[in-house]
Each structure stands twice: as structure tokens, then as C-alpha cells.
Amino acid sequence: MINEIREPKQKRSIEKKERIIDAGWKLISTGGYYNTNTAEIAKEAGVSTGIVYQYFKDKHDILIAGLSKYGSEVFYPVLKLDNIKLDKNNIIVMISDMIDSYIDEHNISKDVHAEIMAMVHVDDEVASFFYNREIDLTNELYNIFLDIGINEDKLLEKVHIIIGLIDNLCHEVVYHKHTEMNYKSMKEIVIEIIKNLILN
């Protein structure tokens, strides 16, 4: 018995597949992979449970599809500003904007972020997604810096540190675990560090 996964060509089919992805992503990122069952996903998508398995190999496949579709939006959205013209002088502004946009980003529902990250460590494919994404980001930022004439020395390492700093800062802001922490100061410190890293 054949059980190929259909790659839908027709418009209606495509829409249906998208609805399943969206529903799966929404529920999984809200409630967690193991707490979401396929019946729920189907219902949320407004389709039957059976049809799910014509578009996706299994439940896991839905997660991966959601990741491909939305992963980039939710995680490391840092470089959305990459078409901005940059030079050494406005680099600080750029960093500041990056941080702000990251934080403001509508899609960073805390929960979405958290739940999906959970899968990173459990699921090789998910892990691989982030692995690649992080590498891409690092390289992209690396190239940007090169283009605007930043000193090449130890630049890859610096870029990695910079991304970590921003991520850590944003994470802290979004989840504000430390009640007594002053985020404005923190951001200033981070930017100062980055400036020193880049310009020296």
C-alpha cells in the first residue's frame, strides 16, 4: 500500500497544508510538542485527522514544517535590518536598533520562543535548524562587518560573542527574571562592549 506524502499543487490543497502547519505551530509552540496531539492540530486547522497524514509523514513532520516556516521569524530576527546601509559611524545605532526590533518583534511571544527552544535539545532536526541558522547569522554579520571595514582580526569570535550578548540581553528583557535589574543600563553596557569589540 502506497503512502506517499503528497506535495500539493492545487491551490486549495496548499492552503490546507498551510493551515495544518500553522495550527501545529501555534499549538506546539504554545503548549509544547508532547502536550499537543494530532487531533487537536487537525481540529485547530479545521481539517480531519486523516488528512494530516497525507500532507505529513508524521506528527514530527508538522513540527519541522512549522519550524521552517516560522523559525526564522521567531529566532534571531536580529538581521532583519540587513538592507540598511551601514558604515562604521552608524554601527552603534544599528546595534541599538537590532536590539529594539528584537524585543519589539510582535512574534516573540515568550511562549513560542520557549516551547520551541525546548525541542532543540530533544530533536535532532530541530537542533540542526538552529545550528544552521546560528551559523548563517554569524557569517552574515561577519560579512557585513567586513564590508564596512571592520578589522578582520578575531572577527568571527567577536561576532559570536556579540550575538550572544544581544541574545542574552534580549532574553533578559523579555523574561525579566531579575526584578531589580535596570535594562536601560544593561543595554548601554552591552552596546559599549560591542562598540569596543568592533572598533578596536
Add this chain to the structure above:
Amino acid sequence: MINEIREPKQKRSIEKKERIIDAGWKLISTGGYYNTNTAEIAKEAGVSTGIVYQYFKDKHDILIAGLSKYGSEVFYPVLKLDNIKLDKNNIIVMISDMIDSYIDEHNISKDVHAEIMAMVHVDDEVASFFYNREIDLTNELYNIFLDIGINEDKLLEKVHIIIGLIDNLCHEVVYHKHTEMNYKSMKEIVIEIIKNLILN
């Protein structure tokens, strides 16, 4: 209905409880919470399934017990050196040692770290463990810095950034995602940043 969890006093019982914790921790941290079942844990511990529920309320309880026992070893083991005498002059050495010990730490099986972190986002109790641990660490380091005369200004924010830097560095080293990255350089940069943060 009786359902008291026994707090074993006798030596053999204590050992058995420990064996269950260890088995649970090993399997869960290797294969993930949802992919580990209680029968496997019992078998790994060399006990019957029934006995597990005399020592633990439920499966989740085993995870938490493992976390309490090993969580501190595996995560943020940064401050193990806390009984070392510190002064401003050797602080850089201290930071360097921290990093080295963190990385060398036998228990940092990559998997352990990864799998458990996965639970943070799915399980409130696990999350709370890390939440508290991170806060404790921050405060501890904060106090150490105060004691050795570091400038109090924005110190909390700086400490948080420092911990993030170290964690990020170590994470990178352990998982060495970026093949072309020079970890020695990276460590130097991180230490340099920390030095500047503290001493200015």
C-alpha cells in the same frame, strides 16, 4: 488511600532511592523525559517498577530529584571556586579558572545539559529550578565582586552580562558548532571584556 512517599532512613533504602534518581537522571538526560518510561528507569536502577512509587510521587518527581542532585553540577558550575581568596589582582585568573573548570567538568555530558534544558520550557518546576539557580549565582558573584572592592555602579547588570558571556563561551566550546572558530582567542576576548567591565 495511603500514598505516603517514604523518606528512607536505612542505608539500603537510601542507596536504592539514589539508584533510582541516578537511573532516572541518566535515562532522562540521555533520551529525554518523554522518551523514558518508568519501567526503564526501574530496570536501569535494578529495582521493580512498584518500588519506584514508594520513593517518588510520580515520574515527574524523579526528574526533579535528579535535578536537585545533579542540576548544580551540570549547570552554571561557575562558582565552584568560591572558597578561593580573591582580590582585584587575581580576578582575571579566577575568571579564567572558572571557564576552564566549567569546560573540563566531567559531568558536562553534552547530552545531559541539552536534554534537561529542554524541560525548562515545558515544566514549571524545572524552570523554577534554573530560575532560582541563576538568580543565586548572580547574587553570589555580585557579592564577591562587592567584597573585593569592585565599583558598585551598575554592578548587577554587569554581573549578569558576565555570566552570560561565560555561559555562551563555554557552551560554544563544549558544542563546538563553529568549526573555524578559535576558542583560545574567544576566551581571551571574553576575559578582556570582563576585565574592562569590572575594573572600569
Add this chain to the structure above:
Amino acid sequence: MINEIREPKQKRSIEKKERIIDAGWKLISTGGYYNTNTAEIAKEAGVSTGIVYQYFKDKHDILIAGLSKYGSEVFYPVLKLDNIKLDKNNIIVMISDMIDSYIDEHNISKDVHAEIMAMVHVDDEVASFFYNREIDLTNELYNIFLDIGINEDKLLEKVHIIIGLIDNLCHEVVYHKHTEMNYKSMKEIVIEIIKNLILN
């Protein structure tokens, strides 16, 4: 988590649900609630264990469904004759018929009666079923008596006593514990008592 109990509309589904109810009722009333497991019920119904939980919340729910379906048949079936026209003169005949029909009733498998009654004292919902049923019956008979002009004085009490007498008699006949007892005489005595109660 989805856990809606399906209320089947399609004919086949309805049949299946009925089969489960019947199987559950049969096994529970034969062997007792705690000695019947869901796998057996499913097997007896010719369905898988899983499907049971799409039609019923839990095992207990099956019992209640059986009770709703068959409870009225098995217990206090006294008033099945309620569409018979009554007057003071044929009331004795009516009582006699009641008793006969109760006893003849095919469905009064002794076991069914016994096993289910067992649940009355253990299960609130089952108890409530009989509680209500008994009250309904009492009121119904009360109204019938009123309609045909029976003296209202202490009538409720009398009705309760009458139902008790009939139930006790029938019970004795069905279970015939006392080998030396003459049921014909017993029935005559009961009817005589009832006649006196009503007509004085």
C-alpha cells in the same frame, strides 16, 4: 488536550455505543464493577479498547450509561402498568398484576439486580439514580391513588410502605431464600395489607 466525548449521530456509531453499553452492563452486572475491566468490555462489545474512550469519559461512565438504559427495566418496574385505567375496585387486581409482572420480568436476572445494587452504596451517581427513581415511583403511585379517590390521610407514608412490601415480596420470590416459605400465601397477605392500607 482534546477529550470530547462523541455523541454519535451515525447509525453505525450509535450501534457501537449501544454495544459497549450492553457489554459493560452485562459484564458488570454479572461479575461486578471492580471485577470487570475495560479490555473485557471492549472485547465483549467487539471493539477496540481505544474506541470505548471516545464514547465514554471513563469506565464509570459506562456503568452509568448502562444504568440509564437498563436500570428502569430491572428495578422497581412496578409501574409499567401505569396506562391501565384504575379505579378503587380493580386496585387489588392492579397490585397483583404489578407483582406478577415484576417477578416475571425477563430481565430480572438475579445477578443483574444484585450486582448493580452493590454499587448503590459505593457510588454516588448510582445511588442518586435509585434515590431519584424511588422518589419518582413513590410520587407517581401517590398521584394515581389520589386520582382514584384514595383517602389522602398519611397517604405518602402508606405508599412508601406499599412499595417496600412489594419490593420485599418480589425479592423474596426471586431469590427464594426461605425454602419453606409459601409465596402464594405471602402474596395474598401482602395484597390484603395493601388493601387495608388503601381502603381504610
Add this chain to the structure above:
Amino acid sequence: MINEIREPKQKRSIEKKERIIDAGWKLISTGGYYNTNTAEIAKEAGVSTGIVYQYFKDKHDILIAGLSKYGSEVFYPVLKLDNIKLDKNNIIVMISDMIDSYIDEHNISKDVHAEIMAMVHVDDEVASFFYNREIDLTNELYNIFLDIGINEDKLLEKVHIIIGLIDNLCHEVVYHKHTEMNYKSMKEIVIEIIKNLILN
């Protein structure tokens, strides 16, 4: 391996066995047989779980032992007045006293009564207990009536009906399901019925 049930001769052992019976009876009659586990019984009795199985074959055996010890107290305690001298003239007073004592009886915790009765229908041995007890009672009352010169005609049937009436009345009083019922009237009616049965 031998596993005889010990019949304890020593005083301390006997006490222990009694404690287990009492604990079992208390818990089972309060919470039901299937909701009471042996660990609870042992704990309530202040003994270890293991020792239970030296005095009793199994859990069921504890129930039966409790039944033997307390069954007569709780059920049909009607004839406790059997050493009272009776004659035809005070028989009505006697019946009235029976009913009162039945109702007043400390041991008729509603729950005890109910829970144990539940077992009647599930457990052959329990059923047999009540079966025999009811027969004994019937015979005993039968003989008393004979002794005081009651007409022998259909007496066995009458006695059975009388016991049923009293039981039904008492049951109603204890559980008072019908809020609008006047128990004083009900009792009067029952006594009147009994008087007529006996004296005619």
C-alpha cells in the same frame, strides 16, 4: 514453603488479630472494600503489612472476619430484646422498642451499613452471611411468636413480611430520603399492620 494461617493462642497475638479485624472493618465499612488497601488496614491496626498475612489468608478474609464479629451488631439488630418476657399484650410495645433500638443503635453508622451491604451482592461469602442471618432471625422471631401463642397459620410468611416492614421503616428513617415524610405516622402505620398480622 508453608503458609499456614496462624490461629493465635497467646494473648498478645489474639489482640493483634482483633486489631486487624477492627481496623479492616472500620475502614472497609467506611470507605468500601475496593477503596481500602491492606497497607491502610495494617497501619490503622498499628501492625506491619506482613503480619496481616499470618493471621489472614488474604484481604477478603479480613472482611469476613469483620463480618463475623460485627455483622450481627450492625444488621438486623432487631432481636436484641430477646430476653424480654413477652406476651400477646405487650407485643406492640416490643415491636415499637425494636424499631427504636434499631434506629438508636450507635453502630448504625449509615455508612457502615451501606458499605457492607454493597458487598452482599459481590461476594458470595458475605451474601451467605446475611442469608443465614436473615433466616436465623426469621426463625427466632417465628419461635417467639409461637411461644406466646400467636396463630401458627402462615406465620412464617408473616414474620418475613414483618421483618421487611421494620427494616424498610428503619432504613427510611435513617436515610430520610423523603423529606416530606412523617416518620411518626409511618411508624404508627407499620405497627398497626404488624398488630393486625399477628393478632388475626
Add this chain to the structure above:
DNA sequence: TATGAATGAGTCTTCATTCAT
């Protein structure tokens, strides 16, 4: 294509009973 009913293996948990001490 689509439905949603059906499957049944798998999971956690309980508890009567046994056994080492």
C-alpha cells in the same frame, strides 16, 4: 481528496502478596 471512526500498543500507577532480615 477527504472524513472521522477505529485500532492497539504503550504508559503511568496501584496494590495484594511475598520475602529478606
Add this chain to the structure above:
DNA sequence: AATGAATGAAGACTCATTCAT
């Protein structure tokens, strides 16, 4: 005689996946 730790079979329930329609 006694303890209470240990056993492991059994049971209720879930859910990813398949199948009849």
C-alpha cells in the same frame, strides 16, 4: 513473631496512525 521493603501483574486511559467509506 514481626517488619516493611520489594515485587510484578494488572488496569485505566491516551494517542499516533490507519482504514473503511
